[in-house]
Amino acid sequence: MKFLFDLFPVILFFGVFKFAEADKTKALEWVTLYLSSFMADSALQEKDAPIVLATAVAILASLVQIGYLLLRHKKVDAMLWLSFAIIAVFGGATIYFHDDTFVKWKPTILYWCFGLALLVSQLFMKKNLIRTMMEKQVSLPEPVWPRLNLAWIVFFAVMGVLNLYIAFNYPLDTWVNFKMFGSMGLMFAFIIGQSLFLSKYMKDEQ
Template identity: 35%
Template sequence: MKQFIDFIPLFLFFIVYKIEPRAVDIAGQTLTVGGIYSATAMLIISSLVVYGALFISQRKLEKSQWLTLVACLVFGSLTLAFHSETFLKWKAPVVNWLFALTFAGSHFVGDRLLIKRIMGHALTLPDLIWTRLNLAWIVFFLFCGAANLFVAFTFQSYWVDFKVFGSLGMTVLFLVGQGIYLSRHIHDSDTTTPKTED
């Protein structure tokens, strides 16, 4: 569920982006609604609201959520300040590659792999499976970053659609694949766990 919270601002971004740009008078000010720049403003505002609400309710944000929020603020602000969507196109690749770097770094720093820190409270798996799972997340984030970059600068009329639905689709497929892979090993782990007599 946590993975899909990140998509709330993206969906709002997509909705505003798809609105035909038009001038709207609000409190005596003329604003343009629709298109990339008002969608970027919506992305920034909705990210602040979503992650702000999470922070208030949980008294904290996960590191991945901080990274997503900061990247949104930085790349979104640069997009608006320089009136260039190029900055926003780099957001998804950079964030995905930073996630990949973080998962990769956990192989060398700390006493546990990042995926084990995230899921270890819920699952008991052999170290080899944790290693494979962590590597799978690295490959996934590298692929997502490359795919977003390729589409953003090659198929420019579709990059927003891909940013939202392509990223969501890849995430869902990966999580389903991870679930299938884990189900085999959880079953094996259950059958090999020694039982204690009462």
Template identity: 35%
Template sequence: MKAAFEFLVVILFFATYALTKNIILATEVAVAAGIIQAVWCLFKYRRLQTMQWVSLLLVIILGGATIILKNAHFIMWKPTVLFWVMSAGLMISHLCGKNVLKSTIGKEINMPEPAWRKLTYIWAVFLLALGSLNLWVAYTFTEAQWVNFKLFGSTTILFLFLIGQAVYISQYTKKDEL
């Protein structure tokens, strides 16, 4: 339920665009929804996670630039910047001796350190590539095609990547744990 709630801003952005074909209006809805969502999370959970803060700041800054300057390319950069920040965060924390993936999901999954390190590298490269792909779509295709890619394309790619990650992790899962 919480994951669906976090995806709500993207759905509202897409729905507004689908109904109006107006990316500025869709961005206004996304900015408002992002702020409301953050306030609700702060009220309910008393905090926002780091990536929620980053996403909120990006939607406010890049969405605000889109609205003020009437230039859709600012909001089109939001997924790329978010993916690249996540990639950089993974690598910086790794270089500082902390594995964010292990600290996040390591309680449920028992893997050796080299496997965690490899998974971190895989995620970092994947996020860099997905961010780059977003920019390629944004500057190569129409606005409407980018909006569709944002909802359906990148979500499908991420889902397929997660399946691949599950296959990779499954080799470290004991048969009796299943």
């Protein structure tokens, strides 16, 4: 359930974009009606309406996520705050300038922030964040934890580069599909590969 909750903005972004792509005239009407006051000028082209509308919905969805947790007096994870801040800034720029370049950078910035947090914590704070999150669930030999942390750093770095490559070398629709399915599939594949790698160490420990 938490997995779907975390993906709520991405799912809405994808759904709204596909709906708006199917009827760009209607999407332009809605953007003009509800978002024109947030844009630098009113010269929005019909082809740009779907990404602007989808971005606005993603920002709103992220805000709803945080509001829901606060109303229920639950802790808002730092990653959720970071994700909201990035989509608000880069998504807001996409709406203001009606330019999809900014929102295309959002996943990359988020991936690189995650990777940088892992790297800085390990090098300067001598704290392995992956270990902090996982050691209650799994017991691993001491030398494995730094390697696991490094694997996540590399994964986030590669995902950031891959997002930019897809975003700026393929049509917008391809990037939206990759954002919804490609990145999620790669994440699952990495986690499965990681689990297979760690299983032998967990058996050794037992």
